[in-house]
Amino acid sequence: MSGHAEGGGRAFSAILKEWVIDKKVPVGLGFSRALGTGLLMMLMVQAATGMLLSLCYAPTPDHAYDSVRFIDEDVVGGAWVRGLHHFGSSAVVVLVVAHMLRVFLTAAYKRPRQSLWLVGLGIFLVILGFGFTGYLLPWDQKGYWATDVGLSIAETVPVVGAFSADLLRGGPEVGALTLTRLYALHVILLPAVLAALVAIHLFLVHRLGITPPGQPVGQEDVERAPFFPDHVLREVMVGVGAIAAVAVLTAVMGGAPLEAPASRDAAGYDPRPEWYFLGLFQLLKYFEGDALVFGTVVLPGALFTALVLLPFTDRNPSRRLGDRPLALSSAVLVVGGVVVLTVLGLMDPGSKTEPPERVLEWDDPYEPPPSPPFQAPEGLPPDPLPPGRELVDSYECLYCHTLEGEGDEMGAGGPALEEAGAGRSAEWLHGLLLDPASVHPDTEMPSAEDLEMTDSDRDLIVQYLLEIAR
Amino acid sequence: MERRNVLIGLIGGLSGVVLFGLGALGAAFGISSSRWRDRKARWVALCREEEVTPGDPVAQSFSFRRLEGWYWQSVSRNVYVLRDSAGALKIFSRRCTHLGCPVKWSTKSSTFRCPCHGAVFARDGSVSEGPPPRPLDEIPYRVIDGIVEVEEA
Numbered sequence: 188m189s190g191h192a193e194g195g196g197r198a199f200s201a202i203l204k205e206w207v208i209d210k211k212v213p214v215g216l217g218f219s220r221a222l223g224t225g226l227l228m229m230l231m232v233q234a235a236t237g238m239l240l241s242l243c244y245a246p247t248p249d250h251a252y253d254s255v256r257f258i259d260e261d262v263v264g265g266a267w268v269r270g271l272h273h274f275g276s277s278a279v280v281v282l283v284v285a286h287m288l289r290v291f292l293t294a295a296y297k298r299p300r301q302s303l304w305l306v307g308l309g310i311f312l313v314i315l316g317f318g319f320t321g322y323l324l325p326w327d328q329k330g331y332w333a334t335d336v337g338l339s340i341a342e343t344v345p346v347v348g349a350f351s352a353d354l355l356r357g358g359p360e361v362g363a364l365t366l367t368r369l370y371a372l373h374v375i376l377l378p379a380v381l382a383a384l385v386a387i388h389l390f391l392v393h394r395l396g397i398t399p400p401g402q403p404v405g406q407e408d409v410e411r412a413p414f415f416p417d418h419v420l421r422e423v424m425v426g427v428g429a430i431a432a433v434a435v436l437t438a439v440m441g442g443a444p445l446e447a448p449a450s451r452d453a454a455g456y457d458p459r460p461e462w463y464f465l466g467l468f469q470l471l472k473y474f475e476g477d478a479l480v481f482g483t484v485v486l487p488g489a490l491f492t493a494l495v496l497l498p499f500t501d502r503n504p505s506r507r508l509g510d511r512p513l514a515l516s517s518a519v520l521v522v523g524g525v526v527v528l529t530v531l532g533l534m535d536p537g538s539k540t541e542p543p544e545r546v547l548e549w550d551d552p553y554e555p556p557p558s559p560p561f562q563a564p565e566g567l568p569p570d571p572l573p574p575g576r577e578l579v580d581s582y583e584c585l586y587c588h589t590l591e592g593e594g595d596e597m598g599a600g601g602p603a604l605e606e607a608g609a610g611r612s613a614e615w616l617h618g619l620l621l622d623p624a625s626v627h628p629d630t631e632m633p634s635a636e637d638l639e640m641t642d643s644d645r646d647l648i649v650q651y652l653l654e655i656a657r
Numbered sequence: 658m659e660r661r662n663v664l665i666g667l668i669g670g671l672s673g674v675v676l677f678g679l680g681a682l683g684a685a686f687g688i689s690s691s692r693w694r695d696r697k698a699r700w701v702a703l704c705r706e707e708e709v710t711p712g713d714p715v716a717q718s719f720s721f722r723r724l725e726g727w728y729w730q731s732v733s734r735n736v737y738v739l740r741d742s743a744g745a746l747k748i749f750s751r752r753c754t755h756l757g758c759p760v761k762w763s764t765k766s767s768t769f770r771c772p773c774h775g776a777v778f779a780r781d782g783s784v785s786e787g788p789p790p791r792p793l794d795e796i797p798y799r800v801i802d803g804i805v806e807v808e809e810a
Binding site for chain 1: 661664665667668671672674675678679682683685686687688689690726727728
């Protein structure tokens with residue numbers, strides 16, 4: 188046994204030696220080369236806080252909102268955990284975009300690292316998926332409406348759109364099945380895919396090495412320096428810096444926002460997505476009618492396809508920005524476009540209205556709703572109502588008549604039923620029920636025929652009227 | 658070597674601060690969310706005192722609501738009510754003191770029997786056979802206007 192343990196220990200220290208301690212990287216790396224590890228650290232914080240949140244979260248429409256309020260208001264550190272997770276998601280988006288930009292600007296996607304770029308694009312998509320699926324979980328107005336709009340966007344994809352949107356939504360409208368589905372994607376499928384992609388990404392980074400700064404394609408043989416501790420410190424500083432920024436944001440904002448509970452009936456509510464989807468949101472204002480598909484599918488799709496094909500279409504061997512006017516101008520165009528759209532989205536009046544605040548569904552959640560009244564066990568159930576009494580109810584006699592002082596809700600002034608049979612015979616009462624006008628010419632009382640009263644019912648009612656007659 | 662050690666110290670220190678912070682936050686979160694908010698237990702009606710006769714123990718239920726985190730749980734309990742040899746009213750929990758299976762009164766043998774590990778309790782709650790470490794738990798009660806009440810628990 189001890190031999191195994193020692194062997195395991197040796198294998199571990201060998202991996203640590205090869206991957207960290209003895210690793211050599213090109214000289215001249217700066218903080219911009221530490222963004223990937225910073226992103227990885229931020230993702231680990233997301234995993235840790237997400238794991239904690241899942242301990243206290245119920246993905247059902249009747250309890251999701253209350254369970255999130257419980258986390259915010261009752262659990263010690265709960266508002267911190269949810270705040271870190273919420274603002275952490277923004278930090279993840281910032282870091283992944285910054286990392287991709289750095290890779291683009293240093294032309295690190297070029298030979299031999301095309302596969303690394305493709306896996307990275309996959310990670311980018313998964314991260315956006317996390318953002319989209321995480322939204323809905325608090326089941327507040329923002330999440331509900333952003334998901335509703337997001338799924339409508341998915342519906343505009345030709346041919347498969349409507350089908351896939353229904354599949355994601357678990358039906359034709361956002362509801363209970365949407366919540367369980369997006370929750371399952373958020374906590375099971377996407378983390379598994381992300382973990383696999385990150386593992387492949389890290390393995391490829393290790394295999395292919397860090398891109399030597401400024402060197403043309405093919406020139407990998409450059410002066411090298413130890414990876415540890417200099418560059419590792421840069422990476423840790425970027426990661427810890429991002430985490431610290433998220434913590435400060437959480438403290439300043441007082442935790443993650445929570446709007447009023449989700450409701451379809453939201454007169455005057457202005458749905459807005461998270462800031463990193465605002466550019467797309469703004470873009471969709473410019474495509475009217477059938478042109479919508481250009482904003483939802485064609486343009487984003489073309490941009491993403493261009494990114495996928497980038498390592499294969501960009502044959503320029505230089506990694507210096509000055510030699511890459513086309514790459515630089517397209518980057519400026521795309522980034523500038525996204526920034527302008529996002530700013531326009533932020534300036535939209537609807538983005539400035541204060542969302543409805545969270546509401547308390549009960550004043551003091553710790554005073555229980557009244558307990559059911561004590562029912563002393565009795566020997567026998569109460570006597571059932573006589574059949575005639577039930578028929579009086581089912582023919583709605585008490586709309587006009589009274590019984591035991593109650594009834595005549597229409598204010599018709601019909602006589603008390605107790606009086607009806609007083610001093611009368613059964614024949615007389617039958618005659619009255621069959622044709623009320625024959626007895627009282629001005630009455631509004633409907634006949635047995637009008638009421639579709641059966642003969643046996645009429646018998647029972649007459650019997651009952653005679654019983655209660657006084 | 659001096660500079661290298663400073664850098665290693667910084668790496669360890671920064672990572673340590675984050676790990677410690679997250680660890681403390683996680684511990685506080687996990688522990689505090691495992692406790693329900695303390696609330697004063699209230700008395701719940703169980704049965705009428707006059708119904709409890711010197712014969713076989715009677716199983717009686719009571720129920721109440723309590724807040725479990727965010728959820729109002731309806732809790733139902735079942736207990737045995739009986740008169741002891743001196744005629745005093747007693748209430749026993751049905752929870753076997755061994756590992757918690759619900760005990761059942763056997764009219765034939767006049768004992769409480771546990772369906773799990775062979776425990777047998779006498780009519781006064783004491784252990785007659787099997788592994789339980791102590792007699793059946795007695796439940797405190799009060800009688801108001803002829804109605805027996807027990808505490809929510």
